Amino acid sequence: MANPTGIGASVRRREDQRFLTGRGTYTEDIKRPNQTHVHMLRSPYAHARIRGVNAADALKAPGVVAVFTGADMAADNVNSLPCGWLIHSKDGSPMKEPPHFPIARDKARYVGDIVAVVIAETREQAKDAAELIDVGYEDLPAVVSLRQAVDGSAAQVHDEVAGNLCYDWHLGDAAAVDAAFAGAAHVTKLDLVNNRLVPNAMEPRAALGEYDPATGEHTLTTTSQNPHVIRLLMGAFVLGIPEHKLRVVAPDVGGGFGSKIFHYGEEAIVTWAAKKVGRPVKWTAERSESFLSDAHGRDHLTHAELALDKDGNFLALKVSTLANMGAYLSTFSTSIPTYLYATLLAGQYKTPAIYAEVKALFTNTAPVDAYRGAGRPEACYLIERLVEIAAREMGIDKTEIRRRNFVPAEAMPYQTPVALQYDTGDFAKNLDMALPAVDYAGFAQRKAEAAKRGRLRGIGFATYIEACGIAPSNVAGALGARAGLYESAEVRFHPTGSVTVFTGSHSHGQGHETTFAQIVAERFGIPIENVEIVHGDTAKVPFGMGTYGSRSLAVGGSALVKAMDKVERKARKIAAHLMEAAETDIEVKDGRFTVAGTDKSVGIGDIALAAYVPHNFPLDELEPGLDEQAFYDPKNFTYPNGCHVCEVEIDPDTGVVSVESFSAVDDFGRVINPLIVEGQVHGGIVQGIGQALFENCVYDEDTGQLITGSYMDYCMPRAHDVPSFAVSWHEDQPCTHNPLGVKGCGEAGTIGAAAAVMNAVIDALAEHGVTHLDMPATPEKVWRALNQSRPAMAAE
Amino acid sequence: MSCTVTMTVNGKAVTREVEERTLLVHFLREHLALTGTHVGCDTSQCGACVVHVDGRSVKSCTMLAVQAEGASVTTIEGLAAADGTLHPMQAAFREHHGLQCGFCTPGMVMSAVDLVKDNPTPTESEVREGLEGNICRCTGYHNIVKAVLAGAEAMRAGEPAAAAAE
Numbered sequence: 001m002a003n004p005t006g007i008g009a010s011v012r013r014r015e016d017q018r019f020l021t022g023r024g025t026y027t028e029d030i031k032r033p034n035q036t037h038v039h040m041l042r043s044p045y046a047h048a049r050i051r052g053v054n055a056a057d058a059l060k061a062p063g064v065v066a067v068f069t070g071a072d073m074a075a076d077n078v079n080s081l082p083c084g085w086l087i088h089s090k091d092g093s094p095m096k097e098p099p100h101f102p103i104a105r106d107k108a109r110y111v112g113d114i115v116a117v118v119i120a121e122t123r124e125q126a127k128d129a130a131e132l133i134d135v136g137y138e139d140l141p142a143v144v145s146l147r148q149a150v151d152g153s154a155a156q157v158h159d160e161v162a163g164n165l166c167y168d169w170h171l172g173d174a175a176a177v178d179a180a181f182a183g184a185a186h187v188t189k190l191d192l193v194n195n196r197l198v199p200n201a202m203e204p205r206a207a208l209g210e211y212d213p214a215t216g217e218h219t220l221t222t223t224s225q226n227p228h229v230i231r232l233l234m235g236a237f238v239l240g241i242p243e244h245k246l247r248v249v250a251p252d253v254g255g256g257f258g259s260k261i262f263h264y265g266e267e268a269i270v271t272w273a274a275k276k277v278g279r280p281v282k283w284t285a286e287r288s289e290s291f292l293s294d295a296h297g298r299d300h301l302t303h304a305e306l307a308l309d310k311d312g313n314f315l316a317l318k319v320s321t322l323a324n325m326g327a328y329l330s331t332f333s334t335s336i337p338t339y340l341y342a343t344l345l346a347g348q349y350k351t352p353a354i355y356a357e358v359k360a361l362f363t364n365t366a367p368v369d370a371y372r373g374a375g376r377p378e379a380c381y382l383i384e385r386l387v388e389i390a391a392r393e394m395g396i397d398k399t400e401i402r403r404r405n406f407v408p409a410e411a412m413p414y415q416t417p418v419a420l421q422y423d424t425g426d427f428a429k430n431l432d433m434a435l436p437a438v439d440y441a442g443f444a445q446r447k448a449e450a451a452k453r454g455r456l457r458g459i460g461f462a463t464y465i466e467a468c469g470i471a472p473s474n475v476a477g478a479l480g481a482r483a484g485l486y487e488s489a490e491v492r493f494h495p496t497g498s499v500t501v502f503t504g505s506h507s508h509g510q511g512h513e514t515t516f517a518q519i520v521a522e523r524f525g526i527p528i529e530n531v532e533i534v535h536g537d538t539a540k541v542p543f544g545m546g547t548y549g550s551r552s553l554a555v556g557g558s559a560l561v562k563a564m565d566k567v568e569r570k571a572r573k574i575a576a577h578l579m580e581a582a583e584t585d586i587e588v589k590d591g592r593f594t595v596a597g598t599d600k601s602v603g604i605g606d607i608a609l610a611a612y613v614p615h616n617f618p619l620d621e622l623e624p625g626l627d628e629q630a631f632y633d634p635k636n637f638t639y640p641n642g643c644h645v646c647e648v649e650i651d652p653d654t655g656v657v658s659v660e661s662f663s664a665v666d667d668f669g670r671v672i673n674p675l676i677v678e679g680q681v682h683g684g685i686v687q688g689i690g691q692a693l694f695e696n697c698v699y700d701e702d703t704g705q706l707i708t709g710s711y712m713d714y715c716m717p718r719a720h721d722v723p724s725f726a727v728s729w730h731e732d733q734p735c736t737h738n739p740l741g742v743k744g745c746g747e748a749g750t751i752g753a754a755a756a757v758m759n760a761v762i763d764a765l766a767e768h769g770v771t772h773l774d775m776p777a778t779p780e781k782v783w784r785a786l787n788q789s790r791p792a793m794a795a796e
Numbered sequence: 797m798s799c800t801v802t803m804t805v806n807g808k809a810v811t812r813e814v815e816e817r818t819l820l821v822h823f824l825r826e827h828l829a830l831t832g833t834h835v836g837c838d839t840s841q842c843g844a845c846v847v848h849v850d851g852r853s854v855k856s857c858t859m860l861a862v863q864a865e866g867a868s869v870t871t872i873e874g875l876a877a878a879d880g881t882l883h884p885m886q887a888a889f890r891e892h893h894g895l896q897c898g899f900c901t902p903g904m905v906m907s908a909v910d911l912v913k914d915n916p917t918p919t920e921s922e923v924r925e926g927l928e929g930n931i932c933r934c935t936g937y938h939n940i941v942k943a944v945l946a947g948a949e950a951m952r953a954g955e956p957a958a959a960a961a962e
Contacts, residue, residue, distance in 0.1 A: 020882065022833070022873040024898050202899040202932055203836070254899030255933050511896070682937075687936075718922075720927075
């Protein structure tokens with residue numbers, strides 16, 4: 001009988017008990033004896049020279065313990081926050097990496113850049129005192145938008161970076177693309193904006209620094225998706241603290257979506273300041289600070305052209321993208337619009353030639369980095385908009401044009417012209433499952449029925465493929481990655497047969513404590529209650545890379561399997577000894593070790609006891625104990641893929657778009673916990689719908705002030721903005737190169753949804769001559785598109 | 797300036813000296829160490845801080861502690877039965893995977909309980925409208941709505957949602 005808490009079971013989450021009863025422990029919940037609070041004084045200017053910081057009055061304010069500036073950090077040799085991926089330009093030159101200090105030294109380069117910090121007994125005292133600090137700002141012209149940044153006359157964010165150009169990179173065969181375009185029967189062209197977003201994990205970032213002068217040990221508790229990465233970057237590069245004297249803990253973390261991958265200045269500030277003031281130092285962002293200072297996502301300007309033959313077969317794709325880096329290079333910023341974007345431009349199609357060029361530019365805005373999907377939603381949106389426009393222009397059904405161009409399942413493994421090799425995928429099957437699910441045949445009738453009610457109805461598709469679990473490390477290293485991309489796991493059997501697993505992966509909503517335990521329960525035939533999953537503490541778990549890019553199960557889960565393999569290999573030897581049999585005669589199933597052809601067997605629990613109480617144990621061959629560690633470096637990316645379909649209705653009088661239905665058919669390889677996977681898809685879809693219809697991060701183009709700086713101005717999707725979803729998948733295309741056959745599911749919804757929603761919106765508007773709108777399709781934008789001849793609303 | 801506030805929190809009488817500007821949410825978190833109530837924004841938009849004051853859901857960031865003088869406050873820590881049995885709404889959230897990172901969850905559950913008190917038989921659409929003051933970034937609301945509908949049914953039946961959902 002299958003293990004009721006094993007692989008494939010919708011086990012209810014074990015972490016829920018504490019979250020549902022208010023007993024989670026998030027960073028802000030931790031209170032240390034004698035702790036102080038730090039307030040970050042942030043620049044109100046987008047671009048200003050700092051002439052001086054006078055903190056005399058602040059230092060006299062009640063409760064103030066200390067005030068520090070960039071000069072104080074410089075005096076202690078605090079270094080720049082490093083960037084984790086080196087990109088080389090077309091001409092072979094390395095990208096420009098201007099310094100990014102935790103506290104600005106010469107200039108403030110975006111609204112929100114930290115210029116001084118105040119440490120006080122309470123957070124209110126720190127905040128009050130910060131108002132007494134006199135910073136001498138010399139306001140400078142700001143570079144805010146991508147268009148401004150590429151304008152030769154624009155100001156320079158960094159004096160040493162000419163033209164604000166971080167890099168000018170390319171991928172693919174330009175000559176082959178040009179040749180294909182020359183012979184094309186049809187060319188579809190598109191200019192689009194991939195709108196800037198604010199990730200908005202519901203838990204604001206927070207950090208708590210502690211220092212023990214007796215041992216010289218530093219501890220940073222932080223809202224991070226990857227505590228070891230923070231320890232390495234902050235310890236080795238920023239503060240010069242050796243790893244054995246630096247512990248980084250990421251306790252319960254309230255969502256990340258990429259924004260908590262990066263090493264932020266505030267983490268270095270609290271760690272450094274805790275030693276300076278000899279007391280714990282705590283910081284928690286207010287939401288307004290999160291808007292200003294969390295790394296933002298997306299923000300591309302793109303021109304693309306798709307060449308087709310007369311039958312609608314794709315011949316070539318040509319893409320030119322400007323990508324906003326913000327004022328400084330955040331940890332993985334440079335890899336997002338390159339290796340996580342351009343490499344995905346083949347999508348699910350056998351387009352034979354692709355060429356992409358990407359210019360990354362500095363602006364006086366918050367740093368931009370990975371946000372759920374990270375490059376892949378941008379690629380999917382671009383391809384899938386082009387495909388539907390081409391279908392309409394050529395009079396081919398939107399599903400048929402896709403079908404003609406899909407990489408066929410029998411062509412796997414498939415080498416794309418943009419570096420990736422897909423291992424598995426049956427894209428036609430995804431579409432075949434989706435069509436009846438959404439009653440595509442009945443759409444015309446639904447559209448006609450909507451028209452009777454005065455509504456415009458549209459249907460949009462998005463087929464996507466993503467590359468998850470970036471790897472292998474040596475290939476990534478050759479492409480500029482400055483870190484390894486493996487994952488670690490340790491499986492520790494205890495003497496009486498229960499198990500603690502230490503994983504380098506990190507859960508901030510994904511449910512590792514349940515899913516990872518299911519994998520162990522399945523393998524050893526033990527109840528899930530006997531398995532504990534430990535993560536998020538560099539003092540406990542082996543060096544791990546954390547959780548991002550839908551990698552936890554594909555990479556961390558594989559490390560777990562490798563560690564379990566080692567446990568089993570040792571247990572087999574112990575079992576052979578205990579049963580006086582040859583090791584080769586031992587058969588293993590569900591944690592039972594049996595001598596083949598006999599009824600002699602021993603369970604993993606008894607083996608664990610023998611390992612820790614080794615009275616009857618092959619001590620001359622084996623060490624006591626049953627505790628194994630493994631590191632897993634993937635051989636390739638994994639390639640989740642799917643087909644998402646959205647139907648919308650538009651009220652032409654108001655421009656309001658309502659999402660009537662959304663269906664997702666996905667291929668995530670093997671699924672461990674269906675309940676959790678569905679939840680991941682739901683959440684991802686709403687972030688994609690958010691980008692398509694609601695969310696937009698806007699800076700004032702003249703002043704660089706963040707206009708959408710709170711939930712009053714930045715429109716988050718709420719419960720009544722979205723419907724329930726139809727989510728399904730198939731498991732017959734498992735990943736071929738990891739032991740679980742898993743592909744990853746965390747980002748899929750976000751990657752497919754924005755394109756599907758916008759295709760549906762344009763489909764609804766097409767009969768009114770609208771061929772493209774940039775996201776978000778707000779009521780005003782839709783209404784204007786429908787009423788182009790009427791005077792602008794603002795003028796009325 | 798400080799002042800004294802007295803109220804009942806999760807059935808226990810409490811009295812504390814607080815700064816007059818102390819918000820109810822900070823009073824709960826910092827003076828009473830009830831850290832289950834969260835702060836997710838600074839514009840009273842997100843609903844992570846929802847508690848019950850005299851039986852009604854309130855965003856505890858919109859209220860000063862002194863305004864709750866003499867009131868009876870229930871936080872997420874006080875929702876389950878004394879023996880630890882989850883409230884039907886808590887049980888429904890677990891059964892239907894209505895939470896992921898857990899940060900919005902306390903406010904979401906407290907709002908849902910009050911919503912169902914007002915309307916014991918809500919439709920899906922009424923649940924969605926009723927939760928408009930609570931933002932969740934993880935779940936896409938799908939399973940929250942399912943959980944609230946199941947929780948409502950269980951509250952009506954006076955039995956755990958897990959059983960009602962079978």
